[in-house]
Amino acid sequence: MWTLAEIADHIGGDVVGDRDYVVNSVATLQSAKADQISFLSNTKYRKYLAETSAGAVIVSPSLSGNVPSNAIISHDPYVAYAKIALLLNPVVIKKTGIHSSVSIDENCQIDPSVTINAQSVIGAGVILEKNVVIGPGCVLLDDVRVGENTRLVANVTLCDGVSIGQRGLIHPGVVIGADGFGIANDKGKWIKVPQVGSVKIGNDVEIGANTTIDRGAIDDTTIGDGVKLDNQIQIGHNTIIGEHTVIAGCVGIAGSTTIGKNCAIGGGAGLGGHLEIADGVQLTGMTMVTKSITQSGSYSSGIPAEPTQVWHKNVIRYRQLEKLSERVKQIESQQK
Amino acid sequence: MWTLAEIADHIGGDVVGDRDYVVNSVATLQSAKADQISFLSNTKYRKYLAETSAGAVIVSPSLSGNVPSNAIISHDPYVAYAKIALLLNPVVIKKTGIHSSVSIDENCQIDPSVTINAQSVIGAGVILEKNVVIGPGCVLLDDVRVGENTRLVANVTLCDGVSIGQRGLIHPGVVIGADGFGIANDKGKWIKVPQVGSVKIGNDVEIGANTTIDRGAIDDTTIGDGVKLDNQIQIGHNTIIGEHTVIAGCVGIAGSTTIGKNCAIGGGAGLGGHLEIADGVQLTGMTMVTKSITQSGSYSSGIPAEPTQVWHKNVIRYRQLEKLSERVKQIESQQK
Amino acid sequence: MWTLAEIADHIGGDVVGDRDYVVNSVATLQSAKADQISFLSNTKYRKYLAETSAGAVIVSPSLSGNVPSNAIISHDPYVAYAKIALLLNPVVIKKTGIHSSVSIDENCQIDPSVTINAQSVIGAGVILEKNVVIGPGCVLLDDVRVGENTRLVANVTLCDGVSIGQRGLIHPGVVIGADGFGIANDKGKWIKVPQVGSVKIGNDVEIGANTTIDRGAIDDTTIGDGVKLDNQIQIGHNTIIGEHTVIAGCVGIAGSTTIGKNCAIGGGAGLGGHLEIADGVQLTGMTMVTKSITQSGSYSSGIPAEPTQVWHKNVIRYRQLEKLSERVKQIESQQK
Incomplete structure (x- = not known):
């Protein structure tokens, strides 16, 4: 009160x-x-x-x-x-220590203030700093590091060597550090390109349910301080996301793309690989980005819904654009 | 036979x-x-x-x-x-009671007919009604309620206070009740808006693998009776989905959008936030909805695939539409 | 060295x-x-x-x-x-046998060389061949079969009867064999169509984090040898994917679609149901496929991002295409 x-x-x-x-x-x-x-x-x-x-x-x-x-x-x-x-509505976290069902491998450094809930698994060499809370059903593979006051809500998976900063909040179903999609075609068969980088997450980062962030192919995938990610986002290997950038749900970012600081990416947007997106870029929902964006500002693509019958006609007209353009050219030439 | x-x-x-x-x-x-x-x-x-x-x-x-x-x-x-x-092919569920590895917190009300499989975690104050089946690896945080004859297949996460009706079927990897994407920009840094609502799921609801339904920011996110959701759908906070609406895979719905009854939403569609979608609306696959839809009927957007070379040309023509329109206007004015 | x-x-x-x-x-x-x-x-x-x-x-x-x-x-x-x-960077897997916390149901055939990490659950009748590694937190429901040298990294869910070939690599959060989205409208209410098929995954298949592959409605969903799948892909029931086809992240494939061999599907693409995609088809990112593709080659759709102000104008012009076309027709008729 x-x-x-x-x-x-x-x-x-x-x-x-x-x-x-x-x-x-x-x-x-x-x-x-x-x-x-x-x-x-x-x-x-x-x-x-x-x-x-x-x-x-x-x-x-x-x-x-x-x-x-x-x-x-x-x-x-x-x-x-x-x-x-x-x-x-203050956040109340029950500090219950390490549950008896938790499995912890060797050589871990776990601060006495850490809470680890039931059925979680902690790999070898894991470092959990002060006041970290690992919710139930989480899996931290070897050599993961989690910074002070960060909380994994439940059923989160952190793969080998992933590092998360302080005051993070990671929602259920998140997978950080799975192998990036690195394949090379060797005479018709795809062979795996080892993904030897890791993932480094900054401080004050929130990551929504079922979002995936792949480990780097060689260097690390990097998420800057203060980044906020919604649910079901896919972040490819070696992506770099600048500080205080926010990304809404269902966005897909292919590998080796660098996104600037203070960007805002709308839901369902897709970004190709090996792009550079400037600081302060906004993308509206479902925007398709195939080239680098060098200037801050708002960008968009996609044609919003119409009644299906109208849509059918417009798609046909769209496909005839080349011809329509030719016809206009023809008329123009006759007028001269 | x-x-x-x-x-x-x-x-x-x-x-x-x-x-x-x-x-x-x-x-x-x-x-x-x-x-x-x-x-x-x-x-x-x-x-x-x-x-x-x-x-x-x-x-x-x-x-x-x-x-x-x-x-x-x-x-x-x-x-x-x-x-x-x-x-x-009658559904056969092995009624095996509560597995010895299950962790159950205090003050739960679990009907004797309930089955809870191995490695699941049940938080404090959870209510599981008659014949509920909690598959292996599920996490139910505090104060969750699951209605009669509902089954969680495996590795499902239900966050604090989530309520699910009767005869539900929740597939693996589903996360219900994670925080909605509520952030406010406080002088260049994003601060979290507490998500104090919950999620209420009606009766006879099926939810596909890895679908996520966020808890409400203030009021509850609400899924009506008889709703059927496919896999990998993202439902934002305070979304309301009317009875007997069906949604195919990979659909993203931003926050505070209300979808009517008996709608059918095609795969990969995206709906913006704060929209109202009338009863009986159909959206074809990958449709992008940025405005409310007030009339029932079928709506579409998106231009289907063409050979890449043709696509390149059409995209160029599309970008020249403004100019083409100007040229036609010019011709018209000369004809007068 | x-x-x-x-x-x-x-x-x-x-x-x-x-x-x-x-x-x-x-x-x-x-x-x-x-x-x-x-x-x-x-x-x-x-x-x-x-x-x-x-x-x-x-x-x-x-x-x-x-x-x-x-x-x-x-x-x-x-x-x-x-x-x-x-x-x-040789892959080093710790062969640690079966962890004491693992729950194993009856009638399983588990090769002595198999590793099963902490908190995993193995259903009845499961067959794990030589050198299989089941990472922590995995759930294998009844009658699953996993072939030699296949590894499930962590928190993977394989539903009843799913079969995976040899040398597979399945990343965290993957769900294979959940029910396909089969519903039939019985006088205004949706009833479930039992999904009695299963999923068969070939040899040398890699499956990215949080990808979902549904079980078949009647016949099996089938993934060919050498297929490589990125993260957050949704594969509908009875989809068939040909050998050595690769699919990037966030792709959605509706049910009963057959994709040929040696295809490459770009990120965020969407494919409708009941389609046939020929061998050797490439789809660029975010392509929308609504019809079968009978010839190999590259296909595309979608209009890439533009500054939002330009986009607004182009969308308006697009919606006026029908009228523009009429105006050109009018001009042509006057010229004759």
Whole structure:
């Protein structure tokens, strides 16, 4: 239970209304009750503000007069909400030490503060720093290193030699350090190219469920500090991702591509191999990138959905573009 | 071993031929032997009917005269086949109780009829109803609830507080309830937006291998009764999927999108966030949806494959569309 | 430690320079030191050759004069590199027998040479041939068969009856033999079509992390000898993949599609169901295949990224193609 004064103080905002009003939890504008706090950031939800039953709403200064109850004023209501939601929902990790079912190989360095949950497997030479939490069912193969305060939620697989920084959060089903897709065609048969690099993950990295990050072919695959990855992303060998870049779900990145800092890659985008993507590039969802991008800015591809009958016609017209262009040329030549 | 009379009776169809003919198993028209029953539903396989060695074939009334052996007549041969295949291949689950290697935390309510296979981990406060089967290697974090007769095949992860209805079937590698991709940019660094909602899955839901369903940011992510999900689907936080909607493999759905009832979404489709998709919408494979769809019906996007050389030319023409349009305008103005 | 003479002998190449020069490991041209060997295959990296500090470089005959240090000459430097990298980085598998935490059901045939790591679960009737290695956290359901020298790295799930050939390498998170997506609409509700086929994987197959291969509906899903699959690929029920075909990450293949031999499918491509793809077909990344391909050769689709503002305009022009075509027709008719 927090008063609005305490909450506003926590985020450096101002209260409009009853500073002693108490809220217990967060809610959306549509579902909030009198003991809850909500927020308005996406203008799509502006229409719900007048009718909300929330005890308080976090809004930008321009909307301070439009909140039917109490308001907390912030120049960035979404960031303010994030901080308040964390204040009201602190992460509670049960520190239970090492479960009796855990299998630990030789020569590991495991800090006494580490928690390892049931059925996990720790290979030889693994280093787990202070306050690391290994959830149930995880497999860490040999020589993995996990930095302070990093948590693997459950069923995560870290292959040999993978290194993860501090304060990381790795969701279930993630596989880091599996072999990259290195094959060479030897007279009609594909032979394996040994993948002798590893994966280095920076600090403050979050990795979503079932995402895969392959180990490098020779050098390491590298994920910079503060990178946030959503679910089901595939990152090929020797990819380098710059600091504070965020990638939405289902993105595929082929090998040896370098992505800059502070990029934002939309869901389902695909990036070819051996490309260079500049700092500050945004890709909208499902964009197909086949060439390097040297300038920051927003890039897109793909044609959004149409009724199937219209689509059929447009695809036919698309396929006739060459002919259409020829016809226009023909007309132009006759006009001269 | 079943007679055709018994089988026809089971599905409410009619036998043409020997009612006492016995079949043991199902097969395709191409591979069936005399003790097997096959079916014809997709017209692509019509050509195999005359030559089949099947002892019996399930067909629609119009084809009753074209079966070289015995026939079972049904107005929907595929549905009839499904029911007959289940009759001939009943699901057999070994009820083996709780394996000695299973780790179970405190305050769980586990019905005596429940099976939990080896190496699974059950968190605190978990509720497993009658006849639930937890396959090997599953992890259920705290306060998960699984309804009657639901089965987790193997290596499934259910995160804190996830609730699954009755008669569900969850395939290996599925992750339900991992954090949604909620981040807010606080002066150049991304901070985490706590994901305090959960996931509610209805009754009779099937979820394919390695599919991920994120927990809600505030409210719950919700999957309706009778929904069928294929493999490697990504469902973002606060997505709502209506009853009896089916989604094929590799579909990605961004957060806060609502999909209606009785929709059918083709493989590889991508749906943006904060959209509303009406009931009865069909999307063909790889369709890219960036706006809400308010009318039922079929929608598509994407241009199918062409020989690479032709594709190169068409892409160039596409990029010149603006110019081509200008040229046509120019011609038109000269004609006036 | 190997001399260049020994290495050249191993791959059937020639040394230019000091035959007794010793190298210990592989490296890229950019990062190599004097005790390392590098290679040049992709012309993109030609620019690094003159400046490399590598003790030796594997190059094609035409570049033998351009290596600043020692050279190994090969007609296919990438294949030569692969073989040399394997020579210098031999795969070392710890043969540790069966870990005490492993759960093994009845009637299994497990060769004494087999290794099964911690927390794995082996169902009834499983057959593991000579030198099979089952990494930690794997689940093999009943009647699985794994051929000689095949290795499951970790957290792999093989469902009932799945069969894998010899010398296979299966990466973490792979699920083979989950139910195909077989559903039939019975008066508005979807009922399950039993998936009674299995999955047969040939010899020398590599399968990347989190890839899923569904069991057949009636007949088996079949993966040919020498097939190499990258990460996060979805292979639908009754798909058949011909020998020595390679598939990059994030590809989705719907059910009952047959892919020929020696195909190469680029990342993120999608293939519809019930198609036939000829031998020797290449698909570039993100290609959408909706019809069978009867001729070998390269096929493509998709329009690569453009700046978002340009993309917006081109999408509008695309949607006006029908009208543009009409206008050109109109002009042509007036010219006659």
